Amino acid sequence: MTDLPFSGAFKAGKGGSRPMFKAAAGIFARKGYHEATVDEIAQAVGVAKGTIYYHFKNKEDLYFAVIQEGINIFGKQLRVAAAAADNPLDKIRSLVDSHLDFYEREQDLVFLFLKELSGSELRRRILAGMLSKCLAVVREAIAAGVKNGTFRAVNPELATSSLFGMITIAAFHYLAFARPIDRAKVKSTIEQIFTRGILSGEGEGDCCRVAGHL
Amino acid sequence: MTDLPFSGAFKAGKGGSRPMFKAAAGIFARKGYHEATVDEIAQAVGVAKGTIYYHFKNKEDLYFAVIQEGINIFGKQLRVAAAAADNPLDKIRSLVDSHLDFYEREQDLVFLFLKELSGSELRRRILAGMLSKCLAVVREAIAAGVKNGTFRAVNPELATSSLFGMITIAAFHYLAFARPIDRAKVKSTIEQIFTRGILSGEGEGDCCRVAGHL
């Protein structure tokens, strides 16, 4: 909300910062960058077009501010979730919960992120970098778990991506068809598959021959 | 390639069907629907703009034809992979392999799919439905495994989404930064986490308390 490298960054606006951000995020998420017109966003926000340009250099600037703000929200939420638990396993559980929470509350942002990830190479890389920073807490929790023996010797980087993917797509499964997310079911699936898979089980290696390579 | 509900659907073109499709997919994937101009696509394909409009009703029609064709390729590949193994576990392994294969060979399509999944509600729903049909073979393999006791009692629907998400995002992890996918690493991570998680292990339930619900 503060220290953003953008012209206006939601400080101003008749109705205050948050509604402006919400409205813009909603339009961008629903229609995409190019289909969303600045006129339309201005109307949704409840200001004149010129006002948008008073606060933001141009449409892209506004768009990035929305993304940046979204990343901030996501990152902060994950950090809080990680801090709320004190061992790797609970951290992961808390993070999964928090992620699902974000998914439910900020669907617009989720779609915005997905859009950005499928954008041009540059945009994709930028967002992937930002997300990667947000997910550092997950990576660290997994790495810690591997170190202290709670988890098996997975690659924390890839395990993080995997978990992120599982949550995102499993939850997406509901949103794609405009159904409410069944959090209990998703959580239980993740517990059953991810958590169980990553925990250093008793009967260790036998079921897991990886065809050929390590 | 055949039975498509589209005007022209890549039957024609100087260089035959495939190059035309490839070029169009590439442009759409790199620039997105709105930034890609028909002139540009025509040039890339190597035909005159009028020719595009001779075969396709309009830009959207062309775009959908590309998507549809992509889905056909993906679906066929998965079906072949599933048929190549005769028990649930091997089917899953074969499907993972095949999926990664598709990911590597048809990056344009992957990005196109991602774009579409983050598009408007209608478009999202349409593509999600198509993908869901493609992934039926995965769902069935998982369901069969659950039935015959190879796998634990997961929800096949959600487990499929989870696996799809894992693969997609883990591989994306590389593509986002324009690095080649390290297939061995991705496969081993999936083996370690998904396969191991879903296999009905000896020490069954103890590690997997799901906070509260079933």
Next chain:
DNA sequence: AGTTATAAACTGACTGGTCAGTACAAGCAC
């Protein structure tokens, strides 16, 4: 309290460029 000064926030009609889609005369191949 009333007047004046100044800046910040806001407005909306207008402009200029872009691009989907059309039109068409002419060429080629089977």
Next chain:
DNA sequence: GTGCTTGTACTGACCAGTCAGTTTATAACT
């Protein structure tokens, strides 16, 4: 001689971005 292709040129809609001017908020002076 019909189906397919080309190239060029044109139109009309749409939209990002501009700008001259209005409103509101704040402070300062008498």
